[in-house]
Amino acid sequence: MTESIQPYSDKSARLLSEIIEDVKGYLKYMKGLGFAGVALSENSLRTLDDRFKENMTETLDMIQNDLGNCHRCILHKGRNHIVFGAGNPRAKLVLVGEAPGYEEDIQGLPFVGQAGQLLTRILRAIGLTREDVYICNIIKCRPAGNRNPESDEIGACIPFLHRQLKAIKPKFICALGTFAAQTLLGTKTPISQLRGHFHTYEGIHLLPTYHPAFLLRNPSKKRDVWEDMQKLQEAYEKA
Ligand code: SF4
Numbered sequence: 451m452t453e454s455i456q457p458y459s460d461k462s463a464r465l466l467s468e469i470i471e472d473v474k475g476y477l478k479y480m481k482g483l484g485f486a487g488v489a490l491s492e493n494s495l496r497t498l499d500d501r502f503k504e505n506m507t508e509t510l511d512m513i514q515n516d517l518g519n520c521h522r523c524i525l526h527k528g529r530n531h532i533v534f535g536a537g538n539p540r541a542k543l544v545l546v547g548e549a550p551g552y553e554e555d556i557q558g559l560p561f562v563g564q565a566g567q568l569l570t571r572i573l574r575a576i577g578l579t580r581e582d583v584y585i586c587n588i589i590k591c592r593p594a595g596n597r598n599p600e601s602d603e604i605g606a607c608i609p610f611l612h613r614q615l616k617a618i619k620p621k622f623i624c625a626l627g628t629f630a631a632q633t634l635l636g637t638k639t640p641i642s643q644l645r646g647h648f649h650t651y652e653g654i655h656l657l658p659t660y661h662p663a664f665l666l667r668n669p670s671k672k673r674d675v676w677e678d679m680q681k682l683q684e685a686y687e688k689a
Pocket of ligand 1: 517603
């Protein structure tokens with residue numbers, strides 16, 4: 451029986467090409483120094499290996515490919531679209547909400563309903579557009595009736611958000627609402643106490659504020675959000 455040959459995945463092919471380029475660069479450098487050949491010790495091989503691992507940053511496309519037509523939790527059953535995230539893959543600021551709503555599920559894009567329009571206006575007020583930032587959610591499929599996601603659903607989905615944040619490497623995260631703030635910070639502290647201050651997520655400055663959908667129901671909280679956004683704008687412009 452003939453053994454089947456597995457094609458390289460995009461990720462392996464990219465890594466292999468980076469390794470080849472790195473080795474070529476190293477050999478050229480040694481040639482420039484007058485060396486006719488290179489003897490690599492175990493240690494230098496290990497150093498090269500470490501460097502390759504350091505450079506193994508995933509792209510958002512790789513993460514989305516890996517997510518695929520995800521069936522990792524029960525939420526896949528009721529969804530129309532997975533809402534992966536949208537915006538600038540090199541954004542300095544990532545906004546993280548809770549989960550897609552009705553409009554988001556239909557369009558496959560985050561924050562496109564009424565709350566999304568308010569978010570666009572909030573961003574504009576601090577001199578940013580949606581193209582400047584990256585917008586996503588803790589959970590990528592709409593929970594039926596907009597119920598709160600269950601812990602097993604969060605457990606299945608959150609690794610993809612962690613990988614997205616690692617790939618984008620933003621300087622700031624704005625956590626929109628209780629659920630996003632508490633999940634990213636691993637706390638049960640109420641959003642009313644978390645908001646208004648910078649916290650840290652994996653070395654990234656994280657500012658929690660109220661969710662735009664909450665603001666639509668509680669317009670009196672707009673002043674708090676405006677104060678939070680001014681803090682964010684000041685830090686963002688200095689960074
Ligand atoms: S919510 Fe996340 S883990 Fe669950 S099916 Fe959707 S993409 Fe997969």
